[in-house]
Amino acid sequence: MPSAPPRHSIAGASVQPRQQYDQWRGSAASRGYDRRWQKCRWSFLAAHPLCLFCYEQGRLTPANEVDHILTIKERPDLRLDWSNLRPLCKPCHSARTARDQRGSPAG
Secondary structure (H helix, E strand, O other): OOOOOOOOOOOOOOOHHHHHHHHHHOOOHHHOOOHHHHHHHHHHHHHOOEOHHHHHOOOOOEOOEEEEOOOOOOOHHHOOOHHHEEEEOHHHHHHHHHHHHHHOOOO
16 A cells, blocks of 8 residues: 655754735735635636636646736725736646736835
8 A cells, every 4th residue: 555755854954934025915805706706716717617728828727827917906996997917827827926926026
């Protein structure tokens, strides 16, 4: 019977940096991802079930994330506006977010 792989930890490692980051970043609700956003997200994904970026490359991949074209920080008034949203799969959304954060002064 296979056994679980060994788990390793770094001696003296602290979760403090992560906690500091989370405290600095704020809660999801404080960043605009509240109950109204969840309802909007569910409705949008029901109406747009495929990843836009994958579809443009000829692949049919289920969308499981909703991306703001203009970020909530840039345009909070467009937070729930479907014209500012696009359906993406997790890999496409993560790649886009990483690209955007690399190009920002804070990222």
